[in-house]
Amino acid sequence: MEALIPLPVLLPLLAAGVKLAIGARLRRVQGAISITTLAVNLVVSAVLLVQVDTHGPMVARIGGWEAPIGITLVADRLSALMLVTSSAVTLCVMVYSVVSAYDRQEDVAPMAIFHPAFLVMLAGVANAFLTGDLFNLFVAFEMLLSGSYVLLTFGGTPSRIRAGATYTVMALMSSMLFLIALAVVYAATGTLSMAQLAERFADLTPQVKLLVELLLLLAFAIKAAIFPVSGWLPDSYPTAPAPATAVFAGLLTKVGVYAIFRLEALLFPGGPVGTLLLWAALATLVLGVLGAVAQADIKRMLSFTLVSHVGYMVMGVGLATVAGLAGAVFYAVHHMTVQTSLFLVAGLIERRTGTTSINRLGGMMRGAPLLSLLFFVPAMNLSGIPPMSGFLGKLALVQAGLEVGGVLPVALVTAALVTSLLTLYAVAKVWGKAFWRETRADSEGRQDAGEEQVERSAVTIPGLYGPTAALVVLGLAYTVLAGPLSSLTERAAGELLARQPYITAVLGPR
Amino acid sequence: MTISLVPLLVCGLLVAAGVTLLLERSLVRVLAGVILLGNGVNLLIVTVGGDAGAPPLLGRSDPDRMADPLPQAMVLTAIVITLAVTAFLLAMVHRAWQLRDSDEVSDDTEDRWVRLRARRGQLGERVRARQAEYDLLVAEQRAELHVEPTKGERLAHRRTDRRKLKHRQREARRQMRRAIRAERERQALALDPELEGDD
Amino acid sequence: MEPLLILHAAAALLAPWLVRRYGRGAMLLLAAAPAAGFCYALVGPEPSARPWAPALGLTLAFRADEVSLLMMALVTGIGALVMVYSARYFSSGEPGLGRYGAIMMAFAGSMLGLVTADDLLLLYVFWELTTVFSYLLIGHHPENRASRRAGMQALVVTTLGGLAMLAGFVMIGLAAGTYRISAILADPPQVAPVALVLVLVGALAKSAIFPFSAWLPAAMAAPTPVSAYLHAAAMVKAGVYLLALLGPAFGDVTAWRAVAVPLGALTMLLGGWRALRETDLKKLLAYGTVGQLGFLIVLFGAGTGATALAGVAMLLAHALFKASLFLVVGVVDRAAGRRDLRGLSGLGRSMRWTCGAAVLAGASMAGLPPLAGFVAKEAALGALLDDPLVLGAVVAGSALTVAYTLRFLWGAFAAKPGRRATRVKRPAALMVAPAALLAGLGLVLAPLAGWYETAMAVYSDAFPDQGHATHLAIWSGVGPPLLLSLLSLAVGGVLFLAREPVARLGAALHVTDTGVAFWHALRRTDLGALQVTGVIQRGSVPDYVLLTLVSLAGVGTLALSYGPPLSLDTPVTWWQRGEQPLLAVLIAVAVVLALRARSYLLLALSVGMTGYGVALLFLAHGSPDLALTQFLAETLSLVMFVLVLRRVSNPPVEARLPLALRLGIGLVIGAVVVVAGVLAMDARQTQPVGDLMAGAAERAGAGNIVSALLLDIRAWDTMGESTVIVVLTLGVTSLIYLRRTSYAIGRRPSRPRPGRPWLASALPEGDRALAFEVAARLTFHTVLVLSVFLLFVGHSQVGGGFSGGIVAGLAITVRYLAGGRDELARAVPMHPGVLLGVGLTLSIGTALVGLAFGGEALSMLAADVTVPLVGTVHLSTVLLFDLGIYLTVVGMVQDVLRALGAELDEQIEAS
Structure with a gap:
């Protein structure tokens, strides 16, 4: 079964390589290859999840090299769960982009670009979830970042170049920070294996420990878009092509969050950074949602809620209890799904009307009832309306926060609830204006003078609704599966905080 | 390990210069800053990763006097990645210039x-x-x-x-x-x- | 209970289809769902519980005690009647009727769940669902701005309360160790008063109690059946129900009473007073409802057995008469086409049945015997006798109730002097019947008060504080309650007779409205959000970079100031190798040049120089592989710089920050980085893993440890990095070629040449440097051989796929530089992307082969093969992997040269 672990990384890469090698020929097959690969990925990840849930963490030793020498890939409950969710989400997005022919419309450059970039990005995401080596995590980040640079600047329109510059520069900052942290880590401990690091960090002086922790945290915080290093996200995500934005929103920040989970739980359990994280979570939650309230564009509004809701997950980590971490993991699973589906819906809206500005949209409920439903359900889910998964995650976090007690946790619980309310307000504003209000433009938005309007089709492709609806339904399914899912996240959090199962699996029993 | 100050100071200098250029608005200068910063950090990894020594070639050097090969492998990977990023950013510089006759990073x-x-x-x-x-x-x-x-x-x-x-x-x-x-x-x-x- | 909820859900899902098929008649079919619920309530359901998400404390638990049953009967019964009414209220062509039916069913189901949930969290789930569905129902006519605004207001206010309530619930649940309501009631936990206050905020917001009352009158923008159901009978009762439910556990807590009773009494007075000057009949009723809800909150908030008994009686009576009155307004509205009392006259004559129902319901509302409202009011006055202040408020409120009831009946049905009778259409029987039925029930139920009291005794006896004993009876003799009742009737009558001055006085005394305050607050929120976002979201990359750097500096300072002061145990020297200071000077010079460079080309050159300097430092450190790669990479990036910079002039872009400041920040960051490195070196206590690599490389059979690391031990990293190369090369192509499909290198339409020339250069005669071209041509293959050599010796010597690939790439570069793009096409006559793809496939293939045959991904398989003549050859998949890297790098150089070189050439020529 260990042989399955590298597959989520290798299969997309193989598909990417084959696609490039066959070149522009067989364009039609491209979509089929991608979809098949991702479907297989989903199956593999699901099998992995079942396996690790019954047998505990599993380890693949790449090249047959043992842990501190070689690179290990580790699948535990957390990574397998993240992997399953991301596979499911990306499968839907891939179907969406193939059906919408984004891959072909946007992929008219001389080489097949969309699919390889997309697949490498996904491989990077999977690698980041699985790796048990800190330097390999850096490489995984570079993989997913390089894919995202390309997807973000597709077509090279002015706004995408501007957004691409913001995004690239900030990502490079984060990479440089990560490298500095790696230098410090290796200098201080002489190892890169995370399991061994977990052991060796314990012996360091508190000064160096804190230094390493904060450096890594800052590097990951940029990726996860946590205040004060969150500003780049709303400036860059909304301009990318819809499927790309959807995947960015769903996965990329979660990779940063995942890295923070590992960092805080595995490498630096306890310690003074928890309080700092809580403050950061507080600021991220509140400032992010205020940004969402201030926006007049659906995609930007969603980007700000994305930033804001990362605060929920950081809050769970900062609480440093099993309940808090379990809530954070649950929220991450929920958020990956819902945020992605909302961006896909935004893409549908843009495709239908040529704009996502709520000042220009109108009358969509009359004009596009199905689209309205597809927006409304995940939007309510995002706002944490029960019994949907957003509520369940929030509930877990509120419970965890009140259980811990104290001024800061209670302040965070308050902030979490206020954020929920303001998210609802922001979403309701969109609903009221874009969907309820009838305007002269009435669902026939005008083509913007801007040069980068997505090709707008009067006839919406029904096939596009399929993958979007599938994601929306997946978001709802978490409600039905709340029992098993919440106990799984609790087990995952318990395993994560216990640390020993992971360390033993990688380094062998001591 | 021995702390040797001169290479470290070079690291600091490169990082400082990199940051200085990074804070500009011109994409070319930002790219130059990234490269300088990258060079500084790469040097840092090697310098703080272990003492200077003989090349890590089996049979050629005394294994006890060899420089630590692991930081070298890390830096090699980092160099190649920086090279690819440079190519990409240069393409972006070109595109920005093509669009607006300037490689300035504009505000949102x-x-x-x-x-x-x-x-x-x-x-x-x-x-x-x-x-x-x-x-x-x-x-x-x-x-x-x-x-x-x-x-x-x-x-x-x-x-x-x-x-x-x-x-x-x-x-x-x-x-x-x-x-x-x-x-x-x-x-x-x-x-x-x-x-x-x-x- | 679950089957019933599923029935409602199914009805909701089917509703659009049913409406499309049967038109408005579908509402009659839909009415079956709540009707089934009503029958079930009469049969008497059993409590049930099954786990949902135990980790979160969520249980699908349902209760079936007296109050729940009462509420269940009310919401299902009135729900069914309202659906019947809807079948005629809407015209057949009403747009959005399917949506209406669906949401009404969904709402009815949620309401049913709310009143039967036996789990605080489950109750919250249904609670919020009713909020959302009510939002959608209020916006039934979304083109109407008032509807949208009312929907938003209701949504925000009730959700605000709901979230506060959720926090309260969680606090109660944590204190009690369970969220099961029955368990909490059986053994009330000690909870902080703040938890109860939070719960009350939720209840009060939902029941439109001051200061949350404004949303309810605004919600009258909804269609009348919605108002009758949601805003009179069902949803607004949720808060009251919650108080009734938790009363036995927390009714005697001071905080509970101190919040609920005064606010309830105040709301009762304010609502009644406001109703006296309202001219829209629906709004008049809405303000009346607000007042009555205040009354109910007073009764349940007082938290005694007696007041609770009066409360449940009032709950029933109010639901009956208020739903009936709303339905009547709808009938009038549809029949007369208006509902402003100034425009109606003489309807009592033309709409006898409707008028009769209204009078009956109104009498119950005013508290006239022998109606249910009278029974409830008597009991309430009796129960409150001990508390004169509250009693006074309630009597005053009752007087107001009497007054606005009279005003309503007079306004709707009386023939006004000097005004012609309004012409009306004959109302449908299906619309009048539900109203009449509900009004009649008030009459029928009043004599059953004694039985009702017995049935509710279990509930009211559960209160720890029984209060002043009271009874439900249609006649309980002449006592203080009756006298007070008469007093309120008299005062009410006077107020009605003096309606004009009263209305003027009301208008004059009117200061402000919580609704105004709400919108003001919302506007402030919006403005605040804009201002805050404007400050923190600058949209400027240097700002974000600066913020990150400041964070880094902060992080460094924080960590350094943490723990004991700095003390180094590690030996410190200036340098370990003699070359180092020399190289340091070289690099410093290059850095200064880079900082001072105005031209981009100079900048690129000086940056490249630092790169070469660093390469030499690597060499001095003992890393020849690194030095070679750095050297080659630096060269290639210089070439790329030059290729791009020939197109890009350097405009004098001003940085936002002055150089000194930027340099200062840079020095701080540099210091942080260096100090961090020194600290880390000082902290090393254990043997580094790198020391194990010599042995590992030996096992791998490689002489060069770094190359063993790259190609075998840590080949996974290398694989990742080669994908980065591939993808970013794609990115270059994407940015240069944009959306053009043609990728052929455009040949210059040059003069025809005889045969196939040895030199393919397309440069004009004057530009050709023949010697260079020939040299490039001649050295090309030699360099290629060198690159292959590097590829092969990498295993034991300095070299490897990367360096080999770059060398080959540089050979191609030289040919391109010498001979232009035609030479490039000749040098690598291959479709772009193929090299990248093949290279990537080779690397990944090696990994998969290792996985398939070696058990682990990237397991390197080796075999010694005897080849005739050559002898034994050591073959390993390492070579295959390295070849993949080599091809990838060559492919990258090819594509970059095509894009940044050949394509830009063409663009330059075209421009």
Whole structure:
């Protein structure tokens, strides 16, 4: 079964390589290859999840090299769960982009670009979830970042170049920070294996420990878009092509969050950074949602809620209890799904009307009832309306926060609830204006003078609704599966905080 | 391990120079900053990763005197990645220049838009406050004009009062409108109509 | 209970289809769902519980005690009647009727769940669902701005309360160790008063109690059946129900009473007073409802057995008469086409049945015997006798109730002097019947008060504080309650007779409205959000970079100031190798040049120089592989710089920050980085893993440890990095070629040449440097051989796929530089992307082969093969992997040269 672990990384890469090698020929097959690969990925990840849930963490030793020498890939409950969710989400997005022919419309450059970039990005995401080596995590980040640079600047329109510059520069900052942290880590401990690091960090002086922790945290915080290093996200995500934005929103920040989970739980359990994280979570939650309230564009509004809701997950980590971490993991699973589906819906809206500005949209409920439903359900889910998964995650976090007690946790619980309310307000504003209000433009938005309007089709492709609806339904399914899912996240959090199962699996029993 | 200061100072220098260039708006300079920063950090990894020594070649060097190969492998990977990023950023520089004759990283327009709307919101609040003041004024004037006590006079006065009141109201309203128009002219877009006062 | 909820859900899902098929008649079919619920309530359901998400404390638990049953009967019964009414209220062509039916069913189901949930969290789930569905129902006519605004207001206010309530619930649940309501009631936990206050905020917001009351009158923008159901009978009762439910556990807590009773009494007075000057009949009723809800909150907030008994009686009576009255308004509205009392006259004559129902329901509302409202009011006055202040408020409120009831009946049905009778259409029987039925029930149920009291005794006895004993009876003799009742009737009558001055007085005393305050607050929120976002979201990359750097500096300072002061145990020297200071000077010079460079080309050159300097430092450190790669990479990036910079002039872009400041920040960051490195070196206590690599490389059979690391031990990293190369090369192509499909290198339409020339250069004669071209041509193959050599010796010597690939790439570069793009096409006559793809496939293939045959991904398989003549050859998949890297790098150089070189050439020529 260990042989399955590298597959989520290798299969997309193989598909990417084959696609490039066959070149522009067989364009039609491209979509089929991608979809098949991702479907297989989903199956593999699901099998992995079942396996690790019954047998505990599993380890693949790449090249047959043992842990501190070689690179290990580790699948535990957390990574397998993240992997399953991301596979499911990306499968839907891939179907969406193939059906919408984004891959072909946007992929008219001389080489097949969309699919390889997309697949490498996904491989990077999977690698980041699985790796048990800190330097390999850096490489995984570079993989997913390089894919995202390309997807973000597709077509090279002015706004995408501007957004691409913001995004690239900030990502490079984060990479440089990560490298500095790696230098410090290796200098201080002489190892890169995370399991061994977990052991060796314990012996360091508190000064160096804190230094390493904060450096890594800052590097990951940029990726996860946590205040004060969150500003780049709303400036860059909304301009990318819809499927790309959807995947960015769903996965990329979660990779940063995942890295923070590992960092805080595995490498630096306890310690003074928890309080700092809580403050950061507080600021991220509140400032992010205020940004969402201030926006007049659906995609930007969603980007700000994305930033804001990362605060929920950081809050769970900062609480440093099993309940808090379990809530954070649950929220991450929920958020990956819902945020992605909302961006896909935004893409549908843009495709239908040529704009996502709520000042220009109108009358969509009359004009596009199905689209309205597809927006409304995940939007309510995002706002944490029960019994949907957003509520369940929030509930877990509120419970965890009140259980811990104290001024800061209670302040965070308050902030979490206020954020929920303001998210609802922001979403309701969109609903009221874009969907309820009838305007002269009435669902026939005008083509913007801007040069980068997505090709707008009067006839919406029904096939596009399929993958979007599938994601929306997946978001709802978490409600039905709340029992098993919440106990799984609790087990995952318990395993994560216990640390020993992971360390033993990688380094062998001591 | 031995801390050797000169390579470390070079690292610091490269990082400092990299940061200095990174804070500019020109994409080429930012790229140069990234490369300098990358060189500095790569050097840092090797320098703090272990002492200088013989090349890590089996059979050529004494294994005890070899430099630590692991940081070298890390840096090799990092160098190649930086090379690829350089190529990509150069393509972006070219595209930016092609589009706008400049490789300057411009500010996000939507964010500027938000700032503008915040300003507009403040102006709107001021307009609203003035409107309220005006309403109060009218009410006061109305009360002022209704003090005549005697019954006979009241009927006679009422008509002139009403005319006077109307005139003053009209005048005040005109002033008000002028003020509002002046304010509104500075607003590119009307306020969010969903949020205006309760009617 | 679950089957019933599923029935409602199914009805909701089917509703659009049913409406499309049967038109408005579908409402009659839909009415079956709540009707089934009503029958079930009469049969008497059993409590049930099954786990949902135990980790979160969520249980699908349902209760079936007296209050729940009462509420269940009310919401299902009135729900069914309202659906019947809807079948005629809407015209057949009403747009959005399917949506209406669906949401009404969904709402009815949620309401049913709310009143039967036996789990605080489950109750919250249904609670919020009713909020959302009510939002959608209020916005039934979304083109109407008032509807949208009312929907938003209701949504925000009730959700605000709901979230506060959720926090309260969680606090109660944590204190009690369970969220099961029955368990909490059986053994009330000690909870902080703040938890109860939070719960009350939720209840009060939902039941439109001051200061949350404004949303309810605004919600009258909804269609009348919605108002009758949601805003009179069902949803607004949720808060009251919650108080009734938790009363036995927390009714005697001071905080509970101190919040609920005064606010309830105040609301009762304010609502009644406001109703006296409302002219829209629906709004008049809405304000009346607000007042009555205040009354109910007073009764349940007082938290005694007696007041609770009066409360449940009032709950029933109010639901009956208020739903009936709303339905009547709808009938009038549809029949007369208006509902402003100033425009209606003489309807009592033309609409006898409707008028009769209204009078009956109104009498119950005013508290006239022998109706249910009278019974409840008597009991309430009796129960409150001990508390004169509250009693006074309630009597005053009752007087107001009487007054606005009279005003309503007079306004709707009386023939007004000097006004012609309004012309009306004959109302449908299906519309009048539900109203009449509900009004009649008030009459029928009043004599059953004694039985009702017995049935409710279990509930009211559960209160720890029984209060002043009271009874439900249609006649309980002449006592203080009856006298107070008469007093309120008399005062009410007077108020009605003096309605004009009262209305004027009300208008004059009117200061402000919580609705105005709400919109003001919302506007302030919006403005605040804009201002805050404007400040923190600058949209400028240097700002974000600066913020990150400041964070880094902060992080460094924080960590350094943490723990004991700095003390180094590690030996410190200036340098370990003699070359180092020399190289340091070289690099410093290059850095200064880079900082001072105005031209981009100079900048690129000086940056490249630092790169070469660093390469030499690597060499001095003992890493020849690194030095070679750095050297080659630096060269290639210089070439790329030059290729791009020939197109890009350097405009004098001003940095936002002055140089000194930027340099200062840079020095701080540099210091942080160096100090961090020194600290880390000082902290090393254990043997580094790198020391194990010599042995590992030996096992791998490689002489060069770094190359063993790259190609075998840590080949996974290398694989990742080669994908980065591939993807970013794609990115270059994407940015240069944009959306053009043609990728052929455009040949210059040059003069025809005889045969196939040895030199393919397309440069004009004057530009050709023949010697260079020939040299490039001649050295090309030699360099290629060198690159292959590097590829092969990498295993034991300095070299490897990367360096080999770059060398080959540089050979191609030289040919391109010498001979232009035609030479490039000749040098690598291969479709772009193929090299990248093949290279990537080779690397990944090696990994998969290792996985398939070696058990682990990237397991390197080796075999010694005897080849005739050559002898034994050591073959390993390492070579295959390295070849993949080599090809990838060559492919990257090829594509970059095509894009940044050949394509830009063409663009330059075209421009």
